[in-house]
Amino acid sequence: MKKTLLILLTFFLFTNAFSQPVITGMVLDENGISMPGVSVLIKGTSIGTITDFNGKFSIKIDHKDAVLVFSFIGYSPSEITVGNQTSINIKMVPDMVGLDEVVIVGYGSQKKVSVVGAISTITTKGLVQSPAANISNALAGRLTGLTTVQNTGQPGKDDASLYIRGRSTWVNASPLYIVDGVERESYTQVDANEIEYFSILKDASATAVYGVRGANGVIIITTKRGKEQKPEVSLSAQYGLQQPTRLPNYLQSYETALLRNESFINDGYTDDQLPFQPAALEAFRTHSDPYHYPDVDWYDEVIRKFSPQSQYNVNIKGGTKTARYFLSTGYLNQEGLFNTQKHNDYNTNFRYDRFNFRSNLDIDVSKDLTFSVTIAARLEDTNEPGSTGYSGAENQASFAPLTRTPPYETPIFQKNGKPGVGPSGANPWLSVNGYGYTRNKKDVVESLVNLNYKLDKLTKGLSAKALLSYDSYFIEQKRYSKKTATYRLDSGPDEEDSYTVFGEDTELKYDGGYISDFSKSYFEGSLNYSRSFGIHNVTGLLLGNMESKSYGDDIPYRNMGLVSRLTYDYADSYIAEFNMGYNGSENFARGKRFGLFPSLSVGWIISHGNLLEKLPFINFMKLRMSYGLVGNDKIGGDRFMYSEEYSYRDSWVSPSLPYFGTSAIESQIVTLSRIANPDLTWEKANKFNFGLETNFWENKLNTSVDVFLEYRKDILMDRNSIPRYLGVKPPAGNIGKTRNSGCEVEIKYRDKIGEDFNFWVNVNYSFAKNIIIYKDEPENKLQWQKEEGQSIGQFYGYKVLGFFDITDFDGNGVLNEKYPLQLVGEAPKPGDFIYADINGDKVVDDRDKLPIGYSDIPESTIGFSYGFDWKGFDFSMMWQAAYHVSLNISSESLYEFCEGGRVQDFHKGRWAYYTDPFTGELVDTRATATYPRLHSQSSSPNWTINDFFLYNSSYLKLRNIEIGYELPIKQLAVLGISKMRVYLNGNNLLTFSEVKQVDPEGPGYGGNRERGWNYPQLAIYNLGINVTF
Known part of the structure; x- marks a missing residue:
């Protein structure tokens, strides 16, 4: 027995001698209050713990040289060497980039x-x-x-x-x-x-x-x-060069003429009817006669390689204990891309000038009353070319002549030095130089006065606030026009020059314009409450506001509302928040003008308890969840749709109609043009959100994940299911419904290597997909063509199965019976698209269109950025990607010879099978064709929206890259400079996408963009300097 006790005693003494010391302690905040959930980690290891609800901790160490690292979100990390201490108490210091951010x-x-x-x-x-x-x-x-x-x-x-x-x-x-x-x-x-x-x-x-x-x-x-602080002056200056991110790659005259001939051959024209005979083709190939057989790269002639942009800004800020100020003034000049003549007193190029001014002043009138005033002004001056010389809608697009005018149309200037013109009457260079300009001025003044009064005398934490703002906008447009005579060369190459002159030269003159104004006034008054009762923290807000907007002589737009917010958190761990908006708008009928929009959200900061004690590498974790109802009063349509509308016009009335009188006379007619809808209301959105935020490894890695779901109802729309024989258009109703859901992920990592090298990496991902739940559609609309079940902006078109081959037609050009009858455009021929017969009725027509591609805005976007700084040098780069998005390109941007226009590099991949009438060679591209056969007329069955021409416009862009250097302060101090940094950066420098004709970003259907008429998006190369005194 004694032997056994001796062995046990020896074992106890041995293990006690080699046991790990236990360090205990408490962590307090800056106010001396215990802090639960603080991470306590042994530096260089993964061993650690977190403080309990009372801020206490206990941790075993290996040796007395161990270093304990204390970290908590919102506080600066602290390190303490244990040494001979057995108890360590520490007070954390707030970090403004964390908790107090x-x-x-x-x-x-x-x-x-x-x-x-x-x-x-x-x-x-x-x-x-x-x-x-x-x-x-x-x-x-x-x-x-x-x-x-x-x-x-x-x-x-x-x-x-x-x-x-x-x-x-x-x-x-x-x-x-x-x-x-x-x-x-x-x-x-x-x-x-x-x-x-x-x-x-x-x-x-x-x-x-x-x-x-x-x-x-x-x-x-x-x-x-x-x-x-002491007055601080910051100066910044930038100078950059702009160039388009994408421009179409049009073919020169020789290749264009060959393909133009081919399109005529495909459409059945004889050899002598081809537009370009061998002599002309040879002249285009050799460039032997640039006046009779021109070859003009219009984009190269009209658009500059680079256009300048410059920005300058001066900021002044400072203050005393009773008054603080911030002043800013800036100037921006952005020149256009066009290669325009330098006139003495005007410019026909695009141009934008902007002058900004802002003054923010805060004055402590007393220890309880703060008076703030803001005055901001912005003067904008925009210039753009005048009429392009085209009629109709083309005047809206300065780039229309560039997309329509073939390179062989006309030289810029004829032999006599006068502007040239071809059969279509166009000269793209003249379109931006010879028709004057339009100038738009916009003056904006925004003012705001704010009073904030502390009411601690009534109860601690209570304050009152009053805010009044007034904004005014003044817009003026002036158009200045002129005419320029153009000259068409009529004589042949071996004849004396003779011209037909079109129009005449006139002086620049004022050609009209307009003036418009807008003003807005806004008032809000509020009571705010914020107070802590031990570990109970409460805040509250009660606010009322009114707003009135006036557009010229229109009836003012008015709305008013009440706002309330109540938040409560327990021990900085359990949070609840209630928000409510009660708003009204004059755009709805009495009794329908006000609505209540509540929301409730809760949060749990898990890391402030003991739940994560065994996971010390997790420094912060918060769960949050919200649900609520919000509205949208931007419902479209006319104002006051709750009332009937009548139209009045003069008209000749026939005696056979049941109007007053017995003979046809000029009468005044009043007709009902809109049926009232007194139940008109705003859209309503029920929204749910769940989020998780987590920080790891001494807050170096921060992550955030959100999942959301929204149901939208009462979307205003026309009642398309009601037959038209009702006799009058039925009133629009709040009947549309959608569902929108998705997720968001953000990851940030920041660390340092050694003492001088700091680096960071940020990644974010967003996904949102909507589905139309209900849309009032015609009863006889085919099921697969209904918008219900599809996304907003979904494209509809034909499904392409391939190209017809010559074997699909008999000797008379009649299509094989195994194919359905195609009623899209003119009758198909070899090389045209084969469209799918979706409904199986042996006919391809409008009833065979179905959803194709994606919506016209991305479902998913990704942002990826990274950078570092080292001994004054810094570098950063940001990429952005978007996918699950479609883009429809048509007309001049896609179709061959549209409006008599041009062809691009991708048209060389067309389907072709014919014998060249001038060389006798067989042209056969059937095996490699990536584009249908060429047509000379707009009746082509291929010129319609289909899944072949609907582009996947997903893209990856280098959005921003920057490298900078901050000069050493010692060398600048003698000049009164506290900081100077020079940098070189760029924007939109690289774009990767299968869309080559235009920039892939942008709306996917309709308008000037799909025709290539929009001003291109820009890449910018920029040099700048920042100086602080």
């Missing part, structure tokens, strides 16, 4: 850690990295849940369309734009140097306070304000 929410701000809504934010640094003149074009790929679609690069008119979490309505899916707490008509031309935060509010928890205007999401811009 402010997130802008509707009608206020919150600490990031306590936010339970779905919100994404970008700061000034992310915006100014892009040299894009328009801030809407600097956002692509930077924020989860935001889809940007830029349609044009035209200076001053290049706003991108923004969609938050895709589209849930086919009427108006634009978000609400708020600048400094006030809805603004325009935000895209705000100078990025003035912006502090750019936030998007996505779920019902974040947008319910905007009630009837929040269903499409909200974009909030907060401008910079002064701080208590």
Whole structure:
């Protein structure tokens, strides 16, 4: 027995001698309050723990040289060497980029850690990295849940369309734009140097306070304000060169003429009817006679290789304990791409000039009262070419002549030095030089006064706020026109020159214009409450607002509402938030003008408890969930649709009709043009959101995942199921329904190697897919052509099975009976498309169209960025991708010789099988054809929307790349300079897509873009410098 006790005693002493010391302690915040959920990690190992609910911890160490690392979201990490200590108490220091980081929410701000809504934010640094003149074009790929679609690069008119979490309505899916707490008509031309935060509010928890205007999401811009500091002056200057990201690759005259002949052969013309005989072909090939047989690359002649852009900005900020200020002024000049003549007193090129000014002033009138005032002005001057010389709709597109005019049409100038003209009457160079110009001026003044009064004398944490704003917009257009005579060379190559002159030269003159104005006033008053009772934290908001907008002589647009918010969190761990908007609009009938839009959200910061104690590498974890109802009053249609509308006109009345009188006389007729719908209302969106935020490894890795679902109803639409023989158009009704769902993922990693090398990687992914649940469609509409079950913007067209071959026709050109009868365009011939007979009725017609491709905006977008800084040098790069999106290109951008126009490089891949009448050679491309046979007329059966011509417009773009260097401060101090940085950056430098004719980004159907008439999107190469005094 003694032996056994001796062995046990020896074992106990041995293990005790080699046992690991246990370190205990407590972690407190800056106010001395215990902090649960703090990560305590032994540096260089994965061994760790977290503090309990009382802020206490206990951890075993291997040796006294061990270093404990304390980390918590919102606080700076702290390191303590254990040494001979057995108990360690530590007070954490807040880190402004973490817990105390402010997130802008509707009608206020919150600490990031306590936010339970779905919100994404970008700061000034992310915006100014892009040299894009328009801030809407600097956002692509930077924020989860935001889809940007830029349609044009035209200076001053290049706003991108923004969609938050895709589209849930086919009427108006634009978000609400708020600048400094006030809805603004325009935000895209705000100078990025003035912006502090750019936030998007996505779920019902974040947008319910905007009630009837929040269903499409909200974009909030907060401008910079002064701080208590010495005056600081920041200067920035940039100079860049712009060039198109995509231009069509048109063929020269010789190849164009060969294919033009081929199209005539395909359409049955005889050899002597071909437009280009051997002599002309040889002249095109050898360029022997540039006046009779010109070969003009119109894009090369009219569009410059590069056009300049410059931006300058001066910011001044500072303040004392009682007054703070921020002043900013900026100037932007963006020149157009056209190669125009330099006239003495005017320019016909595109051009955009913008002058910005902003003054933000905050004054503490007393310890309780703060007075703030903001004055912002923006003067915009836009120039563009006048009439292109085309009639009708072509005047709307300066690029139309470039797409329509063949290279052999005419030389730019004839032998006599006068502008040339061909059979179509066009000269693209003259279209941008010879018809004058249009000038648009826009003056914007935005003013805001804000009073904030602390009411702690009544109860601690209570304050009152009053805000009043007034905005005015003045727009003026002036058109200046002139005419230029053109000359057509009529004589042959061996004859004395003779010309036919068209038109005459005239002086530039004023040719009309217009003036319009707009003003908006807004008022809000609110009570705010924020107070802590031990571990109980409560905030509240009660706000009322009114807004009135006036457009010229129109009846003002007015709305008003009430807003409330109540938040509660327990021990910084359990959060609940209730939001409500109660809004009214004069656009609806009495009794239907106001609506209630509530939301409820909850959050649980799991890392503030003991649940993750065995996972010390997880520093922060928060679950959040929200559900609510929001509305959209941008429902389309006319105003006051709750009332009947009558039209009045003069007309001749026949005596045989039941009108007054016995003979045909001029009478006044009043007719019912609109039936009233007194039940008209706004769209309603029920939204659900679930989110998870997690930080790992000393907060180096941050992740966020959101899943959302939305049901939208009461979408306004025409009643298409009611027969037309009703006799009058039935009133539109709130009957449409959709479902929209998706997910968002964001991953950020930041670390350092050694003392000087810091690097970061960010990845974000957004997916949103909508489905039409109900749309009032004609009863006899075929099931596969209905929009129900499809996405908004879905394309419909024919399914292409291949090309007809010569063996599919008999000797008389009659199609084999095994194929259905095709009634699309003219009768098909070898080389034309074979269309699928979807309904099996042996006839291909409109009833065989079906959904093809995807929608016209991306379902999925990805942003990937990375960068580093090292000893003053910095580098960053950002890529953006979009996929599951389709683009329909037609007319001049795709079809051969459309409107007598041009052909591109891809037309050389056409289907062909014929014998060249001039060389006798067999032309056979059937085995390699990637395009149908060429036609000379617009009746081609191939010229219709189908899945062959509907492009997959998914793309990958290098959105931004930048390299910079910050000069050492010591060398600059003698000049009073505290910071100087020079940099080189670029925007839209690379684009990868199967779409080659135009930039793949943009709306997929209709309008000038699909015809190639839009101003191209731009790549920018930019050099800049920032100096701070």
